[in-house]
Amino acid sequence: MPGPTIVWFRDDLRLADNPALRAAVDRGEPIIALYVFDEESPGVRPLGGAARWWLHHSLTSLGERLRERGASLVLRRGPADRVVREVVRDAAAGAVFWNRRYGGPERTIDAGLKAALRDDDVEVASFAGSLLFEPWTVTTGAGTHFSVFTPFWRACLALPSPRAPLPEPRELAGIRRVPPSDPLDDWRLLPRDPDWAGGLRETWEPGEPAARRRLRQFVEHDLASYDRARDEPAAGATSLLSPRLRWGEVSPYTVWHEAIEAGNGGRFLSELGWREFAWHTLYRFPDLATKNLRPEFDAFPWPQPLPTHLDAWRHGRTGVPLVDAGMRELWHTGYMHNRVRMVAASFLVKNLLIDWRRGEEWFWDTLVDADGANNAFNWQWVAGSGADAAPYFRIFNPVLQAKRFDPDGHYVRAWAPELLGDDPPEPVVDLGATRQAALDAYEHVKSAARS
Ligand code: FAD
Helix, strand or coil: CCCCEEEEECCCCCCCCCHHHHHHHHHCCCEEEEEEECCCCCCCCCCCHHHHHHHHHHHHHHHHHHHHHCCCEEEEECCHHHHHHHHHHHHCCCEEEEECCCCHHHHHHHHHHHHHHHHCCCEEEEECCCCCCCHHHCCCCCCCCCCCHHHHHHHHHHCCCCCCCCCCCCCCCCCCCCCCCCCHHHHCCCCCCCCCCHHHHHHCCCCHHHHHHHHHHHHHHHHHHHHHHCCCCCCCCCCCCHHHHHCCCCCHHHHHHHHHHCCCCCHHHHHHHHHHHHHHHHHHCCCCCCCCCCHHHHHCCCCCCCHHHHHHHHCCCCCCHHHHHHHHHHHHHCCCCHHHHHHHHHHHHHHCCCCHHHHHHHHHHHCCCCCCCHHHHHHHHHHCCCCCCCCCCCCCCHHHHHHHHCCCCHHHHHHCHHHHCCCCCCCCCCHHHHHHHHHHHHHHHHHHHHC
16 A cells, blocks of 8 residues: 555664664655654553653654654654554555564554554564564574573574664655644653752763764773773773663664674673573563562562661662662662672662562663663572572672772762761661571572472
8 A cells, every 4th residue: 555654663763773764765655753652551561760761852862863854753642552553544654664672562562553554454564673683583492492691692693693784864755744743741751840860961862873972982992991891880881872772772783783893802792692682581571570580489588678678778878888879870870880780689689688579660760771671681680580590599799899899999989978988877787697588588499499
């Protein structure tokens, strides 16, 4: 059927290396760019506060870039299956193209919509744009999913290499009668009363141009020292690409190829591999954010947590320097260094004995890079209940971790200086005693696994 092509943008807020957009250009009909803010479809998890902030600014940037090239971004709110079909009808569209999503509820929406649109004789096509390897292409010899990273990544690397990135279209043919669009401000994505986003504004510039600049800067200046310095939170040695990958402002294909051209040996690429592993795991286990991947962990006897402990952790007031520094960095910037995420998460689960899901929820609300796979996957990794997880009995000692990775205290001094002063507060719990309590609780898991 002739008629305009709708490009439905989702977690791919970019023009470069966007296969759905490229296919729409090739189709030759006018283009309508659509974004649907969907908090109503069953099972779709509402975005956290920091993510909403990022989305607002990223959509603003995308809208400007589309306009410069001749197309309009249509913003609509509501259940995606209904809204997309309404826009198809309003615009008499002949085709709808999108890049795939991999979460359970999202896949259900997309499959239903695909079938319904096809019944209406509308052309529908979906493309691979957000992962380097499609989840159904990476399986063990027995056809099952991998539960350990190393063989998973080896299997990925044995597949054809990720394709080269597609160029950004210079011009887009828009349509004359653009379907109605919501004013972005109506979605109230930005915090007001209070406006807590000052630290986010100081730290980040959302949008595709800034993402590309960041990537270029990283591969030119920091990639060479990545392997050595990536674990030091004060070194500023990592790419800071996570929110950009989360929102698809830069594609993993672009990151992959630029890193290889800059001569990266593999450590950085394997971090991209962990991102793949997390998403492939979510694809197989859509309930990753709520259910233990290893069911024997259902037997873990979580004690009734003290609300004051959870609150102290959230706000960086546990009296444990590296944990508090990390939690304050998170609150201020919407980001936390990976090493510190591991230590702060371990402290919540294994010293405060608070269910990993409470931590996952807090990170979901406060991280600008919070995504459906990486957050839950990594929480389960730390808790010991996940794929290729840190064994439960290996409990990070936050004091030793600080000595090893922040030996001069630069990171802690930046975020929690009073904890390095002459009269630091006592930690809210005794590290040794709580460690033992965690190990004792773990005995239940072990006996559940045996029985
Ligand atoms: P770099 O070191 O430069 O790595 C490059 C990219 O590889 C990252 O941008 C990211 O996309 C990917 N990556 C790196 N480490 C991991 C990892 N362990 N798992 C999956 N992908 C990885 N990452 C998120 O993107 N979103 C989350 O919600 C998230 N939640 C986390 C929660 C916990 C408890 C922990 C321990 C880790 C979490 N991570 C999450 C993983 C990791 O901490 C961040 O991806 C990383 O700190 C981002 O910084 P960067 O872009 O500078 O990373």
